[in-house]
Amino acid sequence: MxxxxxxxxVIRQRGVSRREFLGFCAxxxxxxxLGPAGAMxxxxxxxxxxxxxxxxxxxxxCTCCSESFLRSGHPQASEIITSMISLDxxxxxxxxxxxxxxxxxxxxxxxxxxxxxxxxEGNIPLANDGMxxxxxxxxxxxxxxxxxxxxxxxxxxxxxxxSGCVQAARPNPTKATPVHxxxxxxxxxxxxxxxxxxxxxxxxxxxxxxxxxxxxxxxxLRPKMFYSQxxxxxxxxRAHFDAGQFVEKWDDDGARQGWCLYKMGCRGPTTYNxxxxxxxxxxxxxxxxxxHGCIGCSEEGYFDRGPFYERLPDMQQWGVESNADKIAVxxxxxxxxxxxxxxxxxxxxxxxxxxxxxxxxxxxxPETPGNQK
Amino acid sequence: MPxxxxxxxxxxxxxxxxxxxxxxxxRIWHWLNALSVVVxxxxxxxxxxxxxxxxxxxxxLYVMGWIRLLHLAFGYTFALLAIMRLWLVFAEGxxxxxxxxxxxxxxxxxxxxxxxxxxxxxxxxxxxYVGLNPLANVAMLTMFVIPGAxxxxxxxxxxxxxxxxDSWQYLLFGWVTMLFGNTLDLHVFHRLAMWxxxxxxxxxxxxxxxEDILSRQTVVSTMLSGERQFRD
Ligand code: HEM
Ligand code: SF4
Numbered sequence: 001m002x003x004x005x006x007x008x009x010v011i012r013q014r015g016v017s018r019r020e021f022l023g024f025c026a027x028x029x030x031x032x033x034l035g036p037a038g039a040m041x042x043x044x045x046x047x048x049x050x051x052x053x054x055x056x057x058x059x060x061x062c063t064c065c066s067e068s069f070l071r072s073g074h075p076q077a078s079e080i081i082t083s084m085i086s087l088d089x090x091x092x093x094x095x096x097x098x099x100x101x102x103x104x105x106x107x108x109x110x111x112x113x114x115x116x117x118x119x120x121e122g123n124i125p126l127a128n129d130g131m132x133x134x135x136x137x138x139x140x141x142x143x144x145x146x147x148x149x150x151x152x153x154x155x156x157x158x159x160x161x162x163s164g165c166v167q168a169a170r171p172n173p174t175k176a177t178p179v180h181x182x183x184x185x186x187x188x189x190x191x192x193x194x195x196x197x198x199x200x201x202x203x204x205x206x207x208x209x210x211x212x213x214x215x216x217x218x219x220x221l222r223p224k225m226f227y228s229q230x231x232x233x234x235x236x237x238r239a240h241f242d243a244g245q246f247v248e249k250w251d252d253d254g255a256r257q258g259w260c261l262y263k264m265g266c267r268g269p270t271t272y273n274x275x276x277x278x279x280x281x282x283x284x285x286x287x288x289x290x291x292h293g294c295i296g297c298s299e300e301g302y303f304d305r306g307p308f309y310e311r312l313p314d315m316q317q318w319g320v321e322s323n324a325d326k327i328a329v330x331x332x333x334x335x336x337x338x339x340x341x342x343x344x345x346x347x348x349x350x351x352x353x354x355x356x357x358x359x360x361x362x363x364x365x366p367e368t369p370g371n372q373k
Numbered sequence: 374m375p376x377x378x379x380x381x382x383x384x385x386x387x388x389x390x391x392x393x394x395x396x397x398x399x400r401i402w403h404w405l406n407a408l409s410v411v412v413x414x415x416x417x418x419x420x421x422x423x424x425x426x427x428x429x430x431x432x433x434l435y436v437m438g439w440i441r442l443l444h445l446a447f448g449y450t451f452a453l454l455a456i457m458r459l460w461l462v463f464a465e466g467x468x469x470x471x472x473x474x475x476x477x478x479x480x481x482x483x484x485x486x487x488x489x490x491x492x493x494x495x496x497x498x499x500x501x502y503v504g505l506n507p508l509a510n511v512a513m514l515t516m517f518v519i520p521g522a523x524x525x526x527x528x529x530x531x532x533x534x535x536x537x538x539d540s541w542q543y544l545l546f547g548w549v550t551m552l553f554g555n556t557l558d559l560h561v562f563h564r565l566a567m568w569x570x571x572x573x574x575x576x577x578x579x580x581x582x583x584e585d586i587l588s589r590q591t592v593v594s595t596m597l598s599g600e601r602q603f604r605d
Contacts, residue, residue, distance in 0.1 A: 163554070218538060219551055228538050244427040244436025254426055263423065270534075270557040300554035311421065312564070313557060324561055325422075328568035335572055339579050345495055346587070359589050359604060360498050 007046040007209065021046075028210075031203040031278070033225060045210040052209055054117045055108050055147055056090035059140045060133045060167050060176050061122025064195040065158040066092045071281070072198035091135075102136045105143070109150050117208060118151035120144070123160045123167065124182060125174035132174040144182070153214055154179060154188045155204065162190035162222075163300035170304050170316075180221060189214050190221040194297035197278055200226045220300075222272065231268035231294050234276035237261065261288060265309040267296030376466035380482050380504030383590075389603040392503050396465035396599065402458050403596050409451045410570060416444035417567055421560070445532065452525050468504050473518060475510040482507055499588030501603055509580060516573035520566035527563040531556070 011021055022043060029038030058066075070093070089104045096104065108116055125132035130139030148154060156179040159165035168176040180188040191204055204223055207215050215223040232238065240246070241260040248254060248263055260266070268276070271294050275286040287294055293309070296302040305313040312323040350356070383389055395403075419440050427436045462470045476482040489508035491497040505513070530549035533542035534556060550556055585592040589604045 219547065220554075224538065230534060233535075239431040242436075242438040243429075243431040243434035244423060244438075244440075245431070245434070246423055246426050248426065259426065267557065270555065270560065296555070296557065299557070302555065305555060305557050313561060315561070324564040324568065327565070328571065331568065331572050332575065335575055339575070342493065342495070343583075346583075349495060358586055360587050 005051050006049060007051050010051055011046070028203060028206045031199050032207055042206065042210050045212075049209075049212065052115060052117055052152075052212075053108050053112055054119055054205070055105065055151075056119040056121065057105075057140075057143060057147060058091055058135070059120060059122035059144065059161070060125050060174065061158070061160050063092060063121070065121045065160075065201070066090075068195035068198045069157075069201050070198075072202050105147065109147060113150045115152055116150075117153055117155060117205075118147050118186075119155045119157055119205075120161045120179050121157040123164060123176045123178050125167070125176045127173065127175035132176075148179075148183050148186060151186050153208065154183060154186055155208075156180065156188055156190045156221075157201065158196055159192045159194045159298055159300075159302070162192040162220075162298075165194055165297075166303050169301075187214055188221055189217060189223060192222060192227070192298040193273060196298070197226075197274055197280060199278055200274055226274045227272045227298070229272065229274075229277075231271045231273055231276045231288070232266075235268050235288055236276070237288060255291065258291075261291075261293040263311060264293050265307065265311055266293030267299070267302070267305075267308075268294040271296040271299050273298040377470055378466070378468050378503060380468075380471060380476050380479070380485070380502060380507070382481055382485065383501040383503060383603060385501065386605075388605045389501075391600040391602040393599055394468045394503060394601050395595065396461070396467055396469075398457075398461045398465045399467065399469050400596055400599055402454060402461060406451070406454050406458070409447045409454065410574070412447045413444060413451060414567055414571060416440050416447070417564070420444060421564055448528050448532070451521075452529070455521060455525060471505045471510055472513055475505075475507065475514060486511070499584070501588065501590050503601060506580070506584065509577070512573060512576060516569050516576075520569040520573075523566045524563055524570070527559045527566070531559050531563065 008021070012018075022039070025042040025046070026039040029035075029042050032038065034041065089101070089108065091101065094101060094104075122133075124130070124141050124144050126141065130141035133140040135143050156162045160167065160176070161179045163178050164172070164176055167174060168178070180190065189204065189208075191201060193200070203226065204215065207223075207225075215225055218224050218228060232241070235241075237258060237260045240258070241262055245257075245259040246254060246263040247259050247261050250264070262269070266288065268288065275294070276288070279286050279289070295308045296305070307314065310323075312325060315322050315324065315327070318327055378392075378394060420437075423437060423440075427434050458469075458472075462473070477486075485500055485502060486507035488497060488500055489506060492499050493508065504510075526546065526549050529542050529546040533540060533546050533550070536542050538547070550559065553559055553562075581592050584590075585594075591598075591600070591602045595601050
């Protein structure tokens with residue numbers, strides 16, 4: 001691995017033609033919203049900038065991020081991006097194994113101290129000294145700490161790495177902890193989603209590699225270019241939401257007509273992601289387009305906010321099977337009975353003592369000491 | 374009307390002169406506030422659980438749109454009224470500060486609080502006083518003022534989701550989102566706070582009418598005339 005190699009050199013060595021390369025640059029520039037001149041900016045950067053190695057580590061995860069990434073829409077994209085990163089280290093797709101593979105991690109950390117990008121898929125379980133996730137015979141926590149310390153920036157792939165996802169759902173037995181909570185001096189960028197959209201992943205990587213800086217992030221460290229709008233804001237069923245036309249049952253006429261899935265528990269209104277604008281599988285579809293509500297997979301703690309098919313999430317802390325409205329009804333019932341009992345008791349007392357129903361007579365009034373100001 | 378009338382007990386016997394306790398501002402505020410809470414609770418309920426689907430074409434239907442518009446318009450009204458209410462404490466005085474600051478550290482107040490509890494358990498008789506009913510005062514603070522603040526904060530934080538990260542709503546209320554992480558929680562807390570206010574309204578209206586009938590002083594009409602009158 002020569003330090004002076006550019007991205008373009010590596011890409012060409014992989015047998016990608018210049019035509020394909022320029023196609024990739026154009027597609028990437030479009031996803032990033034760079035405008036017509038953007039393609040040339042990306043191409044120029046890739047031709048001149050020295051290649052930055054990407055170390056891709058896997059913690060406690062299901063590999064759906066890798067699955068999504070390898071299926072990115074533009075076929076050249078995956079080829080090009082994987083040639084930027086794969087051969088360095090990614091235990092899912094690399095050929096090396098065992099000590100030989102672990103050595104690569106050491107080499108990169110040593111040779112590119114402070115220069116490499118660390119991509120983390122999955123999170124870090126802290127319970128029982130990290131024994132719930134062992135990589136290369138050691139707790140993942142150790143590999144992560146070594147790699148994180150000298151990285152230039154860390155990309156947290158998916159909801160696992162960004163906020164915990166399924167394995168961090170209550171009661172989180174392995175104490176699965178997202179990346180940004182364990183890193184202090186290295187910038188972290190969260191790319192949530194279970195998995196994130198492939199084009200979002202390649203877009204984020206290309207941006208960082210091309211511009212040598214992180215894209216603009218929001219307060220949850222998500223790149224604004226992909227996560228600043230809710231699914232609800234771009235959803236093609238939004239017209240039915242505004243009109244007040246909702247699917248009430250999975251087999252009703254509204255479902256056939258493609259009405260809004262809000263009443264079926266759609267989490268689009270509280271989910272920041274690009275599904276509704278970019279789509280999945282080369283823009284073929286996305287959950288709502290396939291007739292299923294959004295489950296909010298890119299949001300923190302989404303797995304603890306079920307049921308997915310009801311609009312109001314459960315509040316287990318208030319007892320099994322309760323939600324805001326059930327609590328409200330219980331409270332109102334208690335209060336209503338109190339009012340009824342008090343009114344009834346007052347009436348009975350007045351009638352029994354033969355006193356007027358209006359104004360309490362003075363002899364019943366309590367003595368007040370001093371009537372002070 | 375004197376500035377800042379403290380809570381104090383009136384003699385149990387005899388006809389007493391009426392006392393002016395609420396200025397016109399507080400009275401207008403009270404009824405506008407009541408109106409906006411009713412509109413907000415109805416539209417808010419339907420935002421969470423929409424009415425049965427409207428039939429027709431989306432080009433002419435705007436059911437949820439209007440419900441949300443009403444809610445947001447009255448949401449702004451409610452928030453502006455809250456600011457007005459704080460300003461009235463200083464502008465109008467009277468007993469208006471007691472809503473935010475029950476005088477728990479004062480002996481008479483605390484005695485009145487215990488006596489109100491007894492009275493509501495049908496032990497002992499009613500009290501006559503100038504000021505807020507101490508028991509009601511606590512309910513107003515915990516079941517209206519605090520949920521009201523939560524509702525305004527979460528309401529504008531949800532509004533910031535609609536207007537986006539570059540809006541003034543986000544600048545002022547975006548931090549509320551950070552407390553929760555998942556913005557679905559904003560909806561849940563907003564809705565819970567609504568139900569607390571609904572409970573409050575039930576108790577508030579009932580107690581106001583009950584006290585007016587039973588405790589030899591005006592309560593309901595005081596919010597119209599501003600005067601607390603005492604009956605023999
Ligand atoms: C008495 C006061 C209020 C009550 C009772 C109330 C009630 C509600 C309820 C029940 C919901 C539905 C929550 C859900 O299930 O998703 C809601 C939504 C909402 N409220 Fe309020 N609200 C009040 C004041 C406000 C204020 C002051 C604002 C600030 C502008 C506000 C803004 C909103 C917004 C933006 C939504 C979400 C709309 C949407 O998801 O389309 N509300 N409100
Ligand atoms: S289907 Fe979901 S995201 Fe789409 S408009 Fe309805 S609630 Fe919003």
